[in-house]
Amino acid sequence: MTELLVARLESHMPLEQADRAALLALPAQTRQFSARSSAIAGKLLDNHVHVIENGFACRYRDLPDGRRQILSILVPGDIIDLRQFVLGGTQPFLASISPLSMRAIPNDHLFRLLETSPRATRALWSTTLVEESISREWLVSIGKRSALERVAHLLCEIYLRLDAVGHSSGPRFPLPLTQSELADVLGLSTVHVNRTLQELRKSGLISFQSGIVEIFDFSALATLGLFSSGYLHLRARSKPQPISA
Amino acid sequence: MTELLVARLESHMPLEQADRAALLALPAQTRQFSARSSAIAGKLLDNHVHVIENGFACRYRDLPDGRRQILSILVPGDIIDLRQFVLGGTQPFLASISPLSMRAIPNDHLFRLLETSPRATRALWSTTLVEESISREWLVSIGKRSALERVAHLLCEIYLRLDAVGHSSGPRFPLPLTQSELADVLGLSTVHVNRTLQELRKSGLISFQSGIVEIFDFSALATLGLFSSGYLHLRARSKPQPISA
DNA sequence: CGCGACATTGAAGTCACTCAAGTAAAGTGG
DNA sequence: CCACTTTACTTGAGTGACTTCAATGTCGCG
Numbered sequence: 406m407t408e409l410l411v412a413r414l415e416s417h418m419p420l421e422q423a424d425r426a427a428l429l430a431l432p433a434q435t436r437q438f439s440a441r442s443s444a445i446a447g448k449l450l451d452n453h454v455h456v457i458e459n460g461f462a463c464r465y466r467d468l469p470d471g472r473r474q475i476l477s478i479l480v481p482g483d484i485i486d487l488r489q490f491v492l493g494g495t496q497p498f499l500a501s502i503s504p505l506s507m508r509a510i511p512n513d514h515l516f517r518l519l520e521t522s523p524r525a526t527r528a529l530w531s532t533t534l535v536e537e538s539i540s541r542e543w544l545v546s547i548g549k550r551s552a553l554e555r556v557a558h559l560l561c562e563i564y565l566r567l568d569a570v571g572h573s574s575g576p577r578f579p580l581p582l583t584q585s586e587l588a589d590v591l592g593l594s595t596v597h598v599n600r601t602l603q604e605l606r607k608s609g610l611i612s613f614q615s616g617i618v619e620i621f622d623f624s625a626l627a628t629l630g631l632f633s634s635g636y637l638h639l640r641a642r643s644k645p646q647p648i649s650a
Numbered sequence: 651m652t653e654l655l656v657a658r659l660e661s662h663m664p665l666e667q668a669d670r671a672a673l674l675a676l677p678a679q680t681r682q683f684s685a686r687s688s689a690i691a692g693k694l695l696d697n698h699v700h701v702i703e704n705g706f707a708c709r710y711r712d713l714p715d716g717r718r719q720i721l722s723i724l725v726p727g728d729i730i731d732l733r734q735f736v737l738g739g740t741q742p743f744l745a746s747i748s749p750l751s752m753r754a755i756p757n758d759h760l761f762r763l764l765e766t767s768p769r770a771t772r773a774l775w776s777t778t779l780v781e782e783s784i785s786r787e788w789l790v791s792i793g794k795r796s797a798l799e800r801v802a803h804l805l806c807e808i809y810l811r812l813d814a815v816g817h818s819s820g821p822r823f824p825l826p827l828t829q830s831e832l833a834d835v836l837g838l839s840t841v842h843v844n845r846t847l848q849e850l851r852k853s854g855l856i857s858f859q860s861g862i863v864e865i866f867d868f869s870a871l872a873t874l875g876l877f878s879s880g881y882l883h884l885r886a887r888s889k890p891q892p893i894s895a
Numbered sequence: 896c897g898c899g900a901c902a903t904t905g906a907a908g909t910c911a912c913t914c915a916a917g918t919a920a921a922g923t924g925g
Numbered sequence: 926c927c928a929c930t931t932t933a934c935t936t937g938a939g940t941g942a943c944t945t946c947a948a949t950g951t952c953g954c955g
Contacts, residue, residue, distance in 0.1 A: 418738070464786075466786075466787075468790070468795075468876055469876065474789055474794045476789055488779045488782070488783070491772055492663065492883055494880075497786075519771070520768050523761075523771075526764070527736050530775050530778070531736055531737050533778060533779055533782065534732075534736055534778055536782060537733070537781060537782035537785060538733070540789060541742075541785055542711075544721055544788055545711050547789060547792045548719040548792045548836075549719045549837065550713075552910080552911070584933075592794065593912090594911070594913075595933095595934090596911085596913080596936090597910090597911055599935060600935090603935085631713055638737055797943075828900085828901065828902090829903095830901080830902095838943075838944090839943070839945075840901095841904090841943085841946095842944075844902065844903060844904090848903085
């Protein structure tokens with residue numbers, strides 16, 4: 406049951422049947438976490454790489470005086486500890502946002518795969534490069550986009566990322582972040598996130614309640630957020646996009 | 651003459667003699683660029699990966715209305731187009747900051763290396779992961795640190811990165827960015843960068859003139875900037891650090 | 896010299912923040 | 926089943942860090 410991993414890798418680059426088979430043959434055990442538990446990192450299996458199967462998580466950094474910045478939002482299909490796998494060192498802070506289920510793959514099996522399949526290696530490497538690309542886009546948001554643009558941009562991004570792994574339903578998708586967590590993602594204050602969301606709702610572009618977002622006009626939202634999807638490195642899919650950038 | 655590449659890879663993880671030899675055997679031709687030419691990307695050799703040998707460059711993103719965010723500062727030893735190599739697609743915008751010399755390595759040789767040396771593959775992969783780690787740290791800066799903290803933090807980072815590849819001289823290092831470029835790095839306005847630099851100078855922590863920074867008290871600067879060097883993933887070096895975090 | 900690029904300074908403006916309440920919904924315990 | 930608590934969201938008022946605009950200063954260079 407690492408189909409999701411294969412789907413994720415193939416959303417960025419094509420695989421051969423042999424690679425797909427090798428990936429599917431990787432052993433994996435399921436692990437569950439409850440919502441909103443920080444310090445997940447300590448509870449991960451050592452010498453395993455984890456793939457999110459369901460739910461949302463995030464990486465974050467706390468500054469000594471209590472300021473917090475959320476560094477990435479992790480959705481199903483995301484691999485959370487490739488950096489440690491490759492580079493060693495300790496896992497940066499990681500927290501679950503919603504209830505979370507993950508698949509843990511033993512490092513040694515993965516090492517063997519890397520040695521035998523350069524293409525699978527590239528595919529895994531790719532996911533880390535896409536993550537980097539997303540980080541950079543967030544830099545643009547936080548550095549130069551206005552609050553309204555930031556929120557619009559983030560919603561577009563999460564929508565496409567979820568859609569790429571089949572976790573959207575039409576124009577609707579789950580976003581189980583509180584406004585205060587969104588603030589820590591976007592480099593804004595909670596109060597300002599609240600007002601910005603109200604503005605987006607009033608302008609008829611989205612609805613957002615009890616953790617569900619609906620985008621009424623993706624292309625208008627993308628324009629408003631100066632969003633263009635290239636940085637996500639999604640390959641065109643066989644079935645047509647429900648809504649497209 | 652890819653010694654610099656080897657030095658850079660070894661600053662993050664140990665290599666075996668065989669890997670080192672394989673890396674040094676990679677053919678490479680030198681390419682030169684003048685200072686401050688944007689759209690470097692178009693002038694790079696197709697099907698080559700480029701390593702900076704001397705000088706500074708940056709990746710940047712322009713928004714439609716002229717806002718610009720600099721996404722990363724590239725220093726000697728940095729590899730600038732691994733993403734395209736692995737993931738395909740086009741090079742994000744790239745500009746030289748100072749006169750620049752680079753070494754271009756043909757993709758096919760690199761592919762062959764990846765297929766024969768998993769350890770070299772990991773080392774190259776590592777550099778992209780370190781870049782990602784730096785992007786994330788910049789997110790913290792722009793998202794949550796004050797202007798003074800941001801500048802202090804950036805100076806600490808550049809110093810250690812240059813020092814790791816032997817491009818510092820004692821507490822001094824080149825930083826050929828204009829204040830307006832620093833502003834685009836830090837998500838600030840030029841005017842505010844100017845005032846912030848003055849504050850740092852007045853407090854006696856640094857000097858910064860004609861593109862040369864001198865850090866008088868690294869540890870005070872690091873404290874001020876909430877800097878801790880872990881995210882750079884630098885291995886302890888054999889010779890002692892001149893100044894350390 | 897005079898031009899261009901960069902740095903510096905002052906004044907005025909604003910976007911987003913902080914502080915402070917208040918509302919709403921959901922969970923907890925007696 | 927209803928007080929009590931907790932968590933999230935909403936609203937208003939005042940403030941401040943940083944911005945924008947506009948000059949002025951300084952240095953190197955053709």
